[in-house]
Amino acid sequence: MTEVNEAPEGASRGGDVAGAGAEPLLKLRGIDKHFGPVQALYGVNLDLPAGQVTGLCGDNGAGKSVLTRCIAGAHQPDHGQIYFEGKPVHVRSTRDASALGIETVYQDLALADNLDIVQNMFLGREQLRYGLLDEDSMELKAAETLSTLRVTTVRSIRQPVASLSGGQRQSVAVAKAVMWNSKLVLLDEPTAALGVVQTRSVLDLINRLRDHGLAVMVISHNLNDVFEVADRIAVLYLGRMVAEGPAADFDRQSVVEYMTTGTANGRPYESAAAANGKG
C-alpha cells in the first residue's frame, strides 16, 4: 500500500509529451466556476498525464488555486466535466478525491504542529488494531514512505512537526499526499516559503514523484522552478487557460507574456506540433 506507483512503461521525462494517443490521467473540459459576481474560471481545459509534471502558471488571482480546489473536491465546478482515467467523475469532497487517488498539498500545508510526523501523515486514515491505534505499523509505513522519497534529513519520525524546518514540513506534507497509492498530486506553491537548499530538495522530491509514475501538477510563481521540473506548462490568465503544451514550446519570456496579457508576441498560443501541421 505504501509503495508509490511504479512508472508505466515508456513514461519518461521529455518523452512523448502530452502522451499523444495515450489518455491523460486527468482531463478537465470546460470547467466554469464563479463566486457570486466573480467568474473565477471560464471553460478551462487541462490535461494532466501520468509520469509528467505540469507546471501551472498565472498571475495573482488568475484562478490557479480555485482550479486546484475544483480538482481536489474542495469546490464544485458550475459547469464542465472532469475525466479521470478516461471516465467522467464527480469529485464532491476531499474523500472522493482521495478515493480516486488525487491528493493535494495546499500552500499553507495545514499540518498539526503538536502532533508528530507519523500522526500527521495518518491524520484521517489512522490504522487500527483491535479498535486501537496501531502505532507500530503506522510508524513503519511512514518511515517506508519517507525513505522511498529519500526524505532522510528528519531526526525522528516521532518529533512534532513544529520542530521541523520549512523544507522538512513541505516534505512531510508531500509524503503524506503520496502515501495512499495516489496517482495525481497537486502542489500549490510548494516552494514559496523556502530557501535555496530547501527548494532544491522539494524540486528533487517532485522529480522523484514523476519517476514513480505519478501525475503531478505544480503551481509556482517562480519560473526557474517551473522550467526546472515541468514537462508541460499551462498558463491561466484571468480565469482562462491561454496556453497549455509541452515545456519545450515555451521560454521564460513567452510564459511571462501569457501570464500578463494572455498572448505572446500578440498571438494566442498554438502548440508547436499543431503549428507544424498534425502528423
Next chain:
Amino acid sequence: MAGVKAGAEIAAVPRHRALWLRSQAAVRDLWIGGVLLVLIVAFSIDSPYFLTRANWLNTSSTATEVLLLAVGETFVICSAGIDLSVGAVLGVSGTAGAWVMAHGFPNAAGAAIGPIAVGFLAALAVGTAFGLLNGFLVAWAGIPPFVVTLGTLGIATGFGYLLNNGQEISAIPPSVVTFGNANLGGWVPVPVLITAVITIWCGLLLAKTRFGAYTLSIGDSREAVVRAGINDRRYLLEIYTLSGLLAGVASILVMARLGAGSPTSGADDNLNAIAAVVIGGASLFGGRGTVIGSVIGTGIIAVLLTGLVLVNVPPFWQEVAVGAVLIAAVYIDQFRNRKATRR
C-alpha cells in the same frame, strides 16, 4: 526507473529512540508526579494525620468528583476548548436525579431498584443534555466555547435552583447513601473504584483511539482536520457531550455520598477541574494533554485542599491556593509553548 525499494533507509529511525520520543508526554507526567510526591511527603511530615485512613477516604472522595470533571475537561481542553459549565451541570444533574427519586416515587422503599435507576438515569440524561447543548452551540453555531459554556453555566445553575427553590433534595432512598459510602476492605470506596474504571477507559480513549487522535488534532489544527475529510463538528459534539455525561456521573457519586441532590454541590469543582487538567500538562491552546496527567493534577489539587486544612491553614485559603496554582500552571504552559515553536 524502477520504484525505489522501501526499507533501505528505515534504519534512520531506531526503534528504541522512536518509543522514547513517543512518550515525551510521559516524561512530563513523571515530572508533575514528582511534584505530587513532594507535596504528600511535605504534608505528612507536617501533620501526623495526613497519612491516615480517614484522610485518605476524605481526600479520595474529594478527588473523585474533581477527577470525573477533569477527565471530561481534558478532552475539551485538548480540542482547544474550555467547559466552564461542568460544575453547574454537576449541580443541576444531581438535583434533577434527586428530584425524580423524591417526586416520581414518593413511597419508594429503601432499596427499590426501579426508582433509584430512574433517578440515576435522569441525572445522566440531564448532564448529557447540557453536554449536547454545549457541543451543538460550539460546533454548529460557531460560538466560542468560553461564551457557550459561560452561558450554560448560568442556565444550569438557574435550573438547579428552580427545581426546589434553591434547596437541596434529601428525600432519596437510603440505599443510595449506602451505595455512595460503600467501601471495599475499608480502603477502597466504591465511588473511587467507579471513577478509576471510567478514568482508565477515558485514558485509553484519548491516547489510543481515533476519537482521541481527532480530539487532539482538532485542538492542534482544525484546518488540517477538515482537509483530512474528518467530520470535525461531529467530534466536537461528542467531546462536549462526554464532558456533560461525566458531570452527570459525578453528580450521582456526590449525591450518593451526601445523601442529597444539591444545586450548589459542584460550584467549586469547576475551578478545581480546570486547574487539575492544566497542571496535568494539557495545553489551553489545544493539541496536547493526557488523562494520566489530569489524574496527577487532580491528585495535586486534592492533596492541597485536604492537606492545607490538616496543617491548620484556614479553609478559605484553599481556593486562593488553587487559583494561584492554576495561574502558575498556565504561565508555565505559555512559556513551554513559546519554547516549542522556536525553531
